[in-house]
Amino acid sequence: xxxxxxxxxxxxxxxxxxxxxxxxxxxxxxxxxxxxxxxxxxxxxxxxxxxxxxxxxxxxxxxxxxxxxxxxxxxxxxxxxxxxxxxxxxxxxxxxxxxxxxxxxxxxxxxxxxxxxxxxxxxxxxxxxxxxxxxxxxxxxxxxxxxxxxxxxxxxxxxxxxxxxxxxxxxxxxxxxxxxxxxxxxxxxxxxxxxxxxxxxxxxxxxxxxxxxxxxxxxxxxxxxxxxxxxxx
Numbered sequence: 001x002x003x004x005x006x007x008x009x010x011x012x013x014x015x016x017x018x019x020x021x022x023x024x025x026x027x028x029x030x031x032x033x034x035x036x037x038x039x040x041x042x043x044x045x046x047x048x049x050x051x052x053x054x055x056x057x058x059x060x061x062x063x064x065x066x067x068x069x070x071x072x073x074x075x076x077x078x079x080x081x082x083x084x085x086x087x088x089x090x091x092x093x094x095x096x097x098x099x100x101x102x103x104x105x106x107x108x109x110x111x112x113x114x115x116x117x118x119x120x121x122x123x124x125x126x127x128x129x130x131x132x133x134x135x136x137x138x139x140x141x142x143x144x145x146x147x148x149x150x151x152x153x154x155x156x157x158x159x160x161x162x163x164x165x166x167x168x169x170x171x172x173x174x175x176x177x178x179x180x181x182x183x184x185x186x187x188x189x190x191x192x193x194x195x196x197x198x199x200x201x202x203x204x205x206x207x208x209x210x211x212x213x214x215x216x217x218x219x220x221x222x223x224x225x226x227x228x229x230x231x232x233x
Contacts, residue, residue, distance in 0.1 A: 001201060003028045004078035005037040008085040008096030012039040016173040020135050020165065021084040023190050027197025028080070036074070040095040043067040047098055054105035060123055061105060068102045076106060076124040080131045080162070080200060083153070086170065087138035090148045100156075119158060131162035133200055137170030139228065141221035163196060163206040165214050169224050171231075188213055 005025060009015035021037070029035050044066040053063045062068060075081065085092045092100065107120040134153045138145050146166040153161055167173075167189075176182045176190075192213035196206045206214070217224075 001033045001080070002078045003033045003035045003080045003082060003201070004074055005035065005082040005084060006096070006099060007037060007039050007041075008083070008093045008099065010041050010093060010095060011086075012041045014174075015086060016137050016170045017084050017086045017135065019173040019176070020137060020167060020193060021082070023193035024082070024133070024135060024165065024197040027194035027199075028201050029197075030194070031198050031201040033080070033201045038071065038074070040099055043071070045071075045095075045098045045102060048101040048104060052104075052109070055107075055109040059105075059108075062102065064102075068099070071099070072103065072105060075103065078130055080133065082133045082135060084135040085149075087136050087146060087149055090145075091152060092149065114158070117158075129160075131160055131200065131204060132157045133162050134164045134166070136165070137167040137173060139169075139171045141168045141217060141224055143168055143215060162200050162204055163211075165193065165196060165206075167214070169217060169219055169221075171228055172219070172224075186218055189216075189218055 003025065005021055007015075007018060007021060009017045012018065025035050025037065045068050046064045046066050049063075051063055054061055062072075083092070083096065085096045091097070106123050108123055110121060111118055112121055132153065134150070136146060136149060143166050145168060146164075150164055150166065153164065172182070176186045192210050195210045196214065199206050199210060
């Protein structure tokens with residue numbers, strides 16, 4: 001089984017999103033999955049210009065010649081897609097949005113009706129059967145901040161969203177590995193991240209008990225806010 005993780009953080013390997021992502025991927029690898037991580041900050045991905053050449057003159061091929069050509073091939077061959085993005089302004093980062101827009105060649109121009117909803121069919125059968133996992137973090141407490149982001153993926157995945165790991169209080173994740181007290185405090189969350197990776201590979205979804213741990217705030221929101229605000233001074 002192939003797992004392709006797309007890290008859309010401008011900070012790449014040094015970001016808080018990476019901390020969450022790699023714990024999840026450890027669980028995937030432990031269950032035998034072949035794991036690969038792509039860092040969009042290191043890729044040349046031009047903006048989609050809406051010419052629809054990939055649907056007309058060169059079906060499945062974009063007019064742009066950049067790194068997206070290789071990435072589309074990887075997407076079409078994976079079994080589980082993991083989108084990892086920080087939440088800066090209510091949705092995915094600009095890097096991630098360009099990647100998502102440029103997936104247009106993977107669809108076909110015809111409009112079809114599936115389960116009462118209109119959509120475009122996928123170009124490759126394997127891509128149409130792949131599962132999707134969303135991983136995100138933001139600096140605010142409260143998972144309601146992710147509502148717009150989550151809705152985007154629910155619509156885009158057409159029922160194949162295998163899991164959503166949405167963690168508020170994300171400003172602290174990068175410090176956990178350097179602080180023994182924080183490491184102990186966050187042990188249940190990191191264990192649940194690894195379990196989530198194992199479960200998506202073996203079951204195709206995240207168990208309710210695992211999801212409950214992922215959704216729970218580790219630090220009291222008022223304490224987090226106080227310290228977060230002090231850090232800006």
